[in-house]
Amino acid sequence: MADFTDLGVKDIRDGVASGEFTAREVAESFNAAVADAAALNAFIVTTPEHALAAADKVDADRAAGKDLGKMAGVPIGMKDLFATHGVQTTAASHILEGFKPDYESTVSSNLWAAGAGMLGKLNLDQFAMGSSNETSYFGNVNSPWRKEGSNAAMSPGGSSGGSSSAVASRIAPAATGTDTGGSIRQPAAFTGICGIKPTYGRCSRWGVVAFASSLDQAGPMARSVEDCAIMLEAMAGFDPKDSTSLQMDVPAWEAGLSADLKGKKVGIPREYRMDGTYEAILKSWEQGKEWLRDAGAEIVDISLPHTKYALPAYYIIAPAEASSNLARYDGVRYGLRELPEGAGLQDMYAATRAAGFGDEVKRRILIGTYVLSAGFYDAYYNQAQKVRALVARDFEEAWATCDVILAPTTPTPSFPLGSLNEDPLTMYLNDVFAVPASLAGLPAMSVPATLTDDGLPLGLQLVGKPFDEQGVLNAGLAIQQRANFAAKPEKWW
Numbered sequence: 001m002a003d004f005t006d007l008g009v010k011d012i013r014d015g016v017a018s019g020e021f022t023a024r025e026v027a028e029s030f031n032a033a034v035a036d037a038a039a040l041n042a043f044i045v046t047t048p049e050h051a052l053a054a055a056d057k058v059d060a061d062r063a064a065g066k067d068l069g070k071m072a073g074v075p076i077g078m079k080d081l082f083a084t085h086g087v088q089t090t091a092a093s094h095i096l097e098g099f100k101p102d103y104e105s106t107v108s109s110n111l112w113a114a115g116a117g118m119l120g121k122l123n124l125d126q127f128a129m130g131s132s133n134e135t136s137y138f139g140n141v142n143s144p145w146r147k148e149g150s151n152a153a154m155s156p157g158g159s160s161g162g163s164s165s166a167v168a169s170r171i172a173p174a175a176t177g178t179d180t181g182g183s184i185r186q187p188a189a190f191t192g193i194c195g196i197k198p199t200y201g202r203c204s205r206w207g208v209v210a211f212a213s214s215l216d217q218a219g220p221m222a223r224s225v226e227d228c229a230i231m232l233e234a235m236a237g238f239d240p241k242d243s244t245s246l247q248m249d250v251p252a253w254e255a256g257l258s259a260d261l262k263g264k265k266v267g268i269p270r271e272y273r274m275d276g277t278y279e280a281i282l283k284s285w286e287q288g289k290e291w292l293r294d295a296g297a298e299i300v301d302i303s304l305p306h307t308k309y310a311l312p313a314y315y316i317i318a319p320a321e322a323s324s325n326l327a328r329y330d331g332v333r334y335g336l337r338e339l340p341e342g343a344g345l346q347d348m349y350a351a352t353r354a355a356g357f358g359d360e361v362k363r364r365i366l367i368g369t370y371v372l373s374a375g376f377y378d379a380y381y382n383q384a385q386k387v388r389a390l391v392a393r394d395f396e397e398a399w400a401t402c403d404v405i406l407a408p409t410t411p412t413p414s415f416p417l418g419s420l421n422e423d424p425l426t427m428y429l430n431d432v433f434a435v436p437a438s439l440a441g442l443p444a445m446s447v448p449a450t451l452t453d454d455g456l457p458l459g460l461q462l463v464g465k466p467f468d469e470q471g472v473l474n475a476g477l478a479i480q481q482r483a484n485f486a487a488k489p490e491k492w493w
């Protein structure tokens, strides 16, 4: 069987369209790679038949001379937070084990309509809560990357850790992710791939298991900026079923790609120079400035004064919304039910939730319930909302002097699995550079920049004005062309 696993979204789509190979050949090749990579634990369930059926439809459409979609013939991984009709959807939680939705999320429907197929449902942190993919009920995901000279299992980041691991290891050309406070960008940075969180409202949240509804956004994860542009075009669009969906046409991001940044100003936020950030990351940030200058941009110093309050505000707002969203898992409507002998309704709720939710999910529900309780609402929840407004205002003011912002994606590279489990605060700090853009609802992307001396990927982050995914993608492309990140993890799985 021919091996197509080094190909990305654009290569596959164009090769299928020109008849260089068939969509079925591609699907078979990736299905085999997925089956061979069980050691990564990237997938919770695999759906080879879905990938093949979608491929056959594309091949038949091509033979019949029909128009092919944006993602025609591309088999992808689907984060297991998207409801998929008839296919188990768990959010990596025991409480949803066995749940097979009788509906399809809007984002996945859009992708299938564009000609993509599904390789399977990808592992993640439980209910997307985590930064290492260690809170999944279905076990850790392994990063395909290892430190030079070490066999220690590394984190692929989280919560979209199955997505990042699958794309980096080339068992999927692309995958969906979701980002509430960094869940696309941080795993992309940890594994040397690209990932973009679009403006809040670009991708419908309908059929996406809710974590923090005012922050949750879907986006693509792939190995190039071009592939992200193509896939985002297929995913995005107004959806009347999501009341926060943007009523705007989807721009032609792929056609609009240009790495010429003449006339653009790139802002460097001085508050992002934080203690505890790895030297190699500060160095790659400097390098990033040079690359963007080389692409024609002017580099300007900017200030986002409320940056240090963003993470604490996020860890009040996100748990508050989660405690409300997760109240629906009661043992009656979905998945798991624990019904001890002689138990009443309240006992059944308690037993189901005690058995069904993992520790991190329980921690967030407790914090969220606490900050929303009558005596603490003003002191915590309302205060955090005010901070959120200040963080958003910082960005609005910055747009007076720059068009796009360059920052690190994370303060550190990937870490060994197990090393931060006992320390939730250090784990939360992973998202210190990602969360401000989330609170402000802005488009933001991570692009691979370089490797550390011991061989781990580092990413650079670009943050854009509202609705300006194009500006983010174009600056990302300028970095991609200069970083020439061609490193590939050595196969050990």
Ligand SMILES: NC(=O)C[C@H](N)C(=O)O
Pocket: 128, 129, 130, 131, 158, 159, 178, 179, 180, 181, 182, 183, 184, 318, 431
């Ligand atoms: N869901 C996310 O965007 C990830 C973030 N680390 C969190 O645990 O909330």
